[in-house]
Amino acid sequence: MNNAELNLYNKAKVLICDDDPTYLILMRDTLEAQGFEVIEAADGDTALIKFFTMQPDAILLDVEMPGLSGYEVCQQIRAHKSGKDVPILMVTGADDYKSILKSYEIGATDFLPKPIRWPMIAHRVRYMLRSRDALRELKNSQEKLKYLAYYDSLTGLANRENFNHHLEKFLLLAERSNHHVGVLFIDLDRFKRINDTLGHGFGDRVLQKVAKVLENNLRDSDLLARGADEGLTSEVARLGGDEFTIFLSQVDHIDDIAQVAQRIIQSLSQPIKIDQFEVTVTPSIGISVYPDDGLNVTNLMKNADIAMYHAKEQGRCCFKFYSDSLNCRAIERLELEQELRKALENDEFELYYQPQIDVEKDQIVSVEALIRWHNPKHGLVSPAEFIPIAEETGLIIEIGEWVLKTACQQAKIWLDEGDNECRVSVNLSSVQFKRGSLVGYIKTVLEDTQLPANLLELELTESAIMTDVEENIVRLQQIKALGVGIAIDDFGTGYSSLSYLKKFPISTLKIDRSFITDIDTCSDAAAIVKAIIVLAETLNLAVIAEGVETKGQLKTLQSFNCSMIQGYLFSPPINAGDFESLLINDLHLVAN
Template sequence: MVCDDDPTYLLLMEETLSSDNHKVLTAANGVDALKLYIQHEPNIVLLDVHMPMLSGFEVCAEIRKHPKGKDIPILMVTGADDILSIESAYKHGATDFLPKPLRWPMVAHRVRYMLKGSETFNSLKQSEEKMRRLAYIDSLTGLPNRQSLDESLEEAIWFAAKEQQSLGIMYIDLDNFKRINDTLGHDFGDKLLKKISEKICQCVKEKAGFPDALIDVIDIQVFRLGGDEFMILLNQTLHDDDVKVVAQSLVTCISELVSIDDYEVALTPSIGIAMYPRDGANVTELKKHADVAMYYAKSMGRRGYRFYAESLNENAMKFLQIEGCLRNALSNDEFMLHYQPQVCLKNNKIISVEALLRWKSPELGYVTPSDFIPVAEDSGLINELGEWVMRTACFQAKAWLDAGMQDFRVSVNLSSIQFKRASLLNMIKRALDDSGLPASLLEVELTESAVMNDVDHNITRLNQIRDMGVAISIDDFGTGYSSLSYLKKFPINTLKIDRSFIITIDSDPDDAAIVEAIIALASTLNLTVIAEGVETHGQLKTLNRFHCDIIQGFYFSKAVSAEEVTEMMQHPLNPALFEQM
């Protein structure tokens, strides 16, 4: 674009540049020049300094204010060649200047040179922008990444300190994402992460469920840290109650079903929250404490949020300590199986056992399953550990069979993560084949909640296990959400009534009615019933009255070593245990 109030100069400039294959726009004053620039956004601008309405300097300054005018080459054409005029040209944003009278052949060369330089500059700028994007933007979701979070959080802390405000961060981890990723593949996992990131962004953008007082106040940014981890930065946070509203909205939003490739998947979040300045004075402390709170949310049942508290550090350190020791425990032969007898009330004999995992760590001592199993699941060690349990139990059961203990079945627990693995059937088959144990002497236990997720697929998987000749038991029955219509379809052999109903069965009419109903239901479906957690004679007497099939609990025996089970089987149980039933 060329702007000059001298018609002769304007015409000569247009002819010179047109002959060099440039498309030329012309204006005779500064106002028209600005209109042309905004309308066409030319690649280079030549401005006469002295013009009516707006000078060349003023037009140059206005172009530099335009969003796309920051880097465009601007050539000032002036009859003044004194140092003050030149400095004024550069001060207003000119790239270069040409003194009048013009040497017309040089004008085309200068324009060509400046355009080439501009193209090189723009190319470098695009490369720089691409590198910046790679450095600061997550390639999968398009969200700002960990590096971007660190810089944004540092800036937010500086501003909050200056204005004496508070801010909050939320560390979001998706529960059981690894299981879905391993089962359905990494491509599916990537699609799921993109969907979840969209849901998070939509939630914070729409501020659904937020009180009116928050909508115009709180500033929220979303980041992806990597894997299934996200971070939310809440600027200008008012109170903990405000943060709770945001956290609960995120939990609700993320937990909704997602449809991908003909699958419906439900993921839930565990969210840890840390507040500035209460929970940390810098980026490192806030992130660390949000992480600690997130692990606490997981340990409290997942699908929820927790605020950081100083006392949580102890729990986090315990989790990390268990995880560190757990990684080498299997190779160091630190695990053992104990077996809890199951007593048949028809003949008052031990007819089967449940294999229960025990861990004695050289560093930690005895660690309870309730402490180390969740860690094994979160760290991905549960599959290797579960296979060891399966193989050890099968070899022990075969040893009992060889010792003359006929029809003596062993029951092995499967975690929901193991149950979803494609390699499960092969793992069970290898354990049976290598040990030589008949499949009829193995039973696998699954929790009620594990089989009720993706029911149709699970029925197929259960049928495959049954087709191998392995029995199936539903553990903790009554605590989940089984539908009776589905229960009829499940190819199961046994229902285990959860101990929570057994504790007060002889004193609480409601629990007694529930247990009696479960036993009656199982009888109608030709299922065996095991009551676990039986500790008193009163409980045993009530269960016998309800015609429960099998009893398991401390009343008869705690879980003991294989050698102790062998010893117990050499003698009948004490008849006094069954008196006055």
């Protein structure tokens, strides 16, 4: 023991208790000579009072005393939470084996027989204190390890292992009591956008806020039930990243789970303010129910996860219950993903082309290239099915590059064959648009295919360009500098700001088909379309109306001075050969 430890322990308070005044004096003088602060008690009752009022660091107890014996005092101290680890040295004239054994059984730290060797008593006290501190340090380390093993260090919520452990226990209770248990799998929509734009440190603070919202918002009756010995501090679990889970025990009515899920959506969808920033995160929630959707933790968690992905497919910021049909859908999706990875290699993709008509000139002026997948097993797979998978897996990069190159090659063939000069329009996903190599790739494709840049137009959605606006303006200006046109696809369905819209170097607005569908029967739809056309004229932008299928829609659009039309009224998307026939024959499209 070094000098620093000696000085530390010499300042300790020591309670001594003995009914022999001589021993009491000798113990006090010996310990005080070594620097200890001594508290005296001549009987057991006094010793207990002084222990609870003065909280000594160590205790020396005489075993044989009138009234309460040293054994009884030791037992009462050990029974109290503040006396669990205080060192207690039993002092007695009896040194038989039974007395020693009894001392240790009732919780004594050490045993010292009389007559006492006085020079040794201070050393015994110091080593008892040192042992106490070592045990406390070990206990703290164990508790810290236990915390790290069962709780999430960022949010303080239960982690996956903790959650699964308690869910398993409650499933057993539910089986006995014939109750339902609801499992909610929560994923934050587009959370990666926050990390990418404001940094992971900021994202971590958002996750901490989300954890608090979940804890504060949910009623106790909706959450993890607590057993008397559970000591749970968290009612929600964080699985990692932006994924959280909750289980609802002893559910009587399935509708109660839906109410909880809706309350979570409403509370999490409120803006979160951190420093000078205000962000909004919305949750997609998948729900599985015991025993209908699984009898064990693994199946319930898997099925809740499947349901959560279905919620995302349905537009996010909603909840969905699991069902067998969803499980089948998930398996089909996995198979489709595996087959999609081989589609380029197996030459299964084809571009179709849908003409864009200038109704005033009665001719095709441009064409939109649309990808089609001819799958050997499933036949023609809709882009609505495989494009989201391609975006999630990153395959959209390779597929998108193929589409751009193939469309430019085809446009150059038509140009070289002497057909009407026709601009080709190619869709870019938000994933492609964010790549730093995009501008260089566009330039390379134009150089390789020798297609004039003015015969290429790239289509982007509002949502793609409205995240990281200032950075996107620079990228769009770089594309525009190549001589390539830029169109905003599905305009009116996103969240573009008019103050930013005029800063974007775009050339065309494409009115979404949802507004065109009832333009000739719904005054609100007509008003929106007319407003978009006026806006485009003000900003000196071209306008294309998508999804035109009836002459009534065409007539209304013409009354709004909208001359550029695309839709089934004129032609569905067709393969390159059929489209070439349209160009060669120069059909009077509107008249027909």
